[in-house]
Amino acid sequence: MLTVWEQPSAAAVAPRVSDFLCDLPGPVAIHLHGHDRSRCRVLVTLLHGNEPSGLEAVHQWLRSGKQPAVDTVFIIASVAAARTEPLFYFRQLPGKRDLNRCFSPPYTDNEGLLAQAILQHIDQCQPEAVIDIHNTSGSSHGFAVATSDTPAARCLVGLFVDYLIITDLQLGSLMEQPLACPVVTIEAGGALDDAADFVASAGLGRYLMAPHVFAEERPLTLFQHPYRLELLQHSRIDYADHGLRDRDVTIRKDIERYNFAALEAGAALGWLGEEGLTHLQVVAGDCSHPVEEFFQVRDGILSARSRLHLFMATTRADIAASDCLFYFVTEPVPVSES
Numbered sequence: 001m002l003t004v005w006e007q008p009s010a011a012a013v014a015p016r017v018s019d020f021l022c023d024l025p026g027p028v029a030i031h032l033h034g035h036d037r038s039r040c041r042v043l044v045t046l047l048h049g050n051e052p053s054g055l056e057a058v059h060q061w062l063r064s065g066k067q068p069a070v071d072t073v074f075i076i077a078s079v080a081a082a083r084t085e086p087l088f089y090f091r092q093l094p095g096k097r098d099l100n101r102c103f104s105p106p107y108t109d110n111e112g113l114l115a116q117a118i119l120q121h122i123d124q125c126q127p128e129a130v131i132d133i134h135n136t137s138g139s140s141h142g143f144a145v146a147t148s149d150t151p152a153a154r155c156l157v158g159l160f161v162d163y164l165i166i167t168d169l170q171l172g173s174l175m176e177q178p179l180a181c182p183v184v185t186i187e188a189g190g191a192l193d194d195a196a197d198f199v200a201s202a203g204l205g206r207y208l209m210a211p212h213v214f215a216e217e218r219p220l221t222l223f224q225h226p227y228r229l230e231l232l233q234h235s236r237i238d239y240a241d242h243g244l245r246d247r248d249v250t251i252r253k254d255i256e257r258y259n260f261a262a263l264e265a266g267a268a269l270g271w272l273g274e275e276g277l278t279h280l281q282v283v284a285g286d287c288s289h290p291v292e293e294f295f296q297v298r299d300g301i302l303s304a305r306s307r308l309h310l311f312m313a314t315t316r317a318d319i320a321a322s323d324c325l326f327y328f329v330t331e332p333v334p335v336s337e338s
């Protein structure tokens, strides 16, 4: 399920990341010896096949031939989805489950079994930290997601980005699992943003070179407990600059510019069909909230009732339908003291 590669030499790693991807044996755990062999750090990436920045960073590191501060394990997961043409397009293989929703038991299908194998491998390595690198589907700043705001999580996040989202949403993701060390998810930025590759590789360099990753906490901007705006199953969504007749929900096609920017009350988010808000739902934690609590429709135009901060907004209709339209918080962004 998960092949182990020990200490690949820099010369054995293909110069181009696309060739490196094709050379992988499938899901793989790449083990590197550190200067300090008594500790280990894990980096997971490519849980989603359309999110290449973490793989780019791993590839760059392997090509450099540098030795990390402590033993390091790179786990590269959705290799098959990533190398299905067009490369780095599919989040998961068509018809299969999203791997980062499969880490909670029961483990029955292939994706569940792979998730279980990844968890067992991490467990065996007894790492001091786990970082899971993703990209957002839409263009965005880099940010981190963790399940609780702890000094250890802040130290790890600060190696990569300045924003931290705390969430108790239970989706079956890797970071929700009861591992014996801190786990944070890094969303390096949009899958197509060059800046995201830089965020991932610069952060990876700091993560692997630092003798002690929990030594320094940087001030971060915190977003607590976001909501998700989801589309109901079988509802039809698309993106445009006007309402589309044959869609239940049309979202403005420049929605990505609101990622990490404030969306003012009443500002148009999109257009709804005759059935109004009924095709949308708001979820936080395990609870569903009335959509009307946050959103309104006037003359067919969808807007927020109060000022919102959005993130992970995408214009990929397939991802909006299978995952969510975006995450949001209602609070103004507090700046934390470190």
Ligand SMILES: [Zn+2]
Residues within 6 Å of the ligand: 047, 048, 051, 100, 134, 135
């Ligand atoms: Zn992802």
